[in-house]
Amino acid sequence: MAPKPNPAFRWGILLNSIYIVAEVGAGLAVGSLALVADALHNLADVLGLAIAWFAAWLACKAPTLRRTYGYKGSSIMAALTNAVFLLVAMGAIIVESIGRFSHPEPVQGGIVMLVATVGILVNAGTAVLFHKGQGHDLNIRGAFLHMVADAGVSLGVVIAGGVTMATHWEWLDPAVSILVALVVLVGTWGLLRDAVNLAMAAVPKAIDTEAVRACINDFPSVMSCHDLHIWALSTTDVALTVHVMRATDEANDQFLEKLGERLRGNFDIAHVTIQVEYGDYQPLRFKDNPY
Incomplete structure (x- = not known):
């Protein structure tokens, strides 16, 4: 409904x-x-x-x-x-x-x-x-x-x-x-x-970006994350996108579901999009965007 x-x-x-x-x-x-x-x-x-x-x-x-x-x-x-x-x-x-x-x-x-x-x-x-x-x-x-x-x-x-x-x-x-x-x-x-x-698509003040980053990095099989973006879709709904590097491709669908549930539950983020990466990819770092 x-x-x-x-x-x-x-x-x-x-x-x-x-x-x-x-x-x-x-x-x-x-x-x-x-x-x-x-x-x-x-x-x-x-x-x-x-x-x-x-x-x-x-x-x-x-x-x-x-x-x-x-x-x-x-x-x-x-x-x-x-x-x-x-x-x-x-x-x-x-x-x-x-x-x-x-x-x-x-x-x-x-x-x-x-x-x-x-x-x-x-x-x-x-x-x-x-x-x-x-x-x-x-x-x-x-x-x-x-x-x-x-x-x-x-x-x-x-x-x-x-x-x-x-x-x-x-x-x-x-x-x-x-x-x-x-x-x-x-x-x-x-x-x-x-x-x-x-x-201006800023991170809502109720959400700590570093706490979100730590939550993702501490999740089992996650090696690192980058391109983390958090913004408000409305005055009540928050969206997140992030690239995650895993050490394995095992149970990938279950990994996405569980990590999404944790982000939604811990930070009240309604829309979570996670891109999984493997290998030795090195993301570009920009001075004005450390994430």
């Missing part, structure tokens, strides 16, 4: 879409442009969730003659897109907040804080749905960070709004917004770095 996309995407999009409609309605009712603007920001986040969901769905499609690995790479592209979305969104918040220091705007009142509190519940609840999968899937991690970012912004609105209404410190709202945005940027930078690395 073919795998299916994480159902958290469906629930996340549904909950956030309902919240956007409610936020726009509340903003128009009380004349708050801030709420309407925040609803547009949340709409961009729903778009980010939709992109991640579509990529997860594509990754589950069967391979074709032209795309022999299927569409697994779409999840890497989605993670990269979501990272860029987050960077732009947080950058816009910082720019807007800096502008408000010189032109402070009064907090709109209790209704704004109430709507922001609902936003905390919706976004934090959606983040919980993605929490389990975000540790091993960069695409889900991007969606998770989107929801955490929105929950953080909404929390900042509530805290700053309450304190500002009591103290009339109008500078507090933009200051809290900048602080929240900077915290989100730190997490987003890691997401962007990991997504770019996967897009």
Whole structure:
């Protein structure tokens, strides 16, 4: 049976879409442009969730003659897109907040804080749905960070709004917004770095190349290995190719099966391709590729 996309995407999009409609309605009712603007920001986040969901769905499609690995790479592209979305969104918040220091705007009142509190519940609840999968899937991690970012912004609105209404410190709202945005940027930078690395066919950070090499060299009948390549097919699937020199050609099929099982089991590498060699072949060594 073919795998299916994480159902958290469906629930996340549904909950956030309902919240956007409610936020726009509340903003128009009380004349708050801030709420309407925040609803547009949340709409961009729903778009980010939709992109991640579509990529997860594509990754589950069967391979074709032209795309022999299927569409697994779409999840890497989605993670990269979501990272860029987050960077732009947080950058816009910082720019807007800096502008408000010189032109402070009064907090709109209790209704704004109430709507922001609902936003905390919706976004934090959606983040919980993605929490389990975000540790091993960069695409889900991007969606998770989107929801955490929105929950953080909404929390900042509530805290700053309450304190500002009591103290009339109008500078507090933009200051809290900048602080929240900077915290989100730190997490987003890691997401962007990991997504770019996967897009550039780098070894996934969860895999130790030297440990893989040692595992292969320590396998019975293996004399040495070379041309070891490890890269991500998607945000969850890893591929490996390697040339192995054996001391014997005995039970070669069994050797390939057992070594493949060990690599898959020890390092969670889904696609293993091993080329066996014999004799006195000496591989070329390149300065920028010691493997």
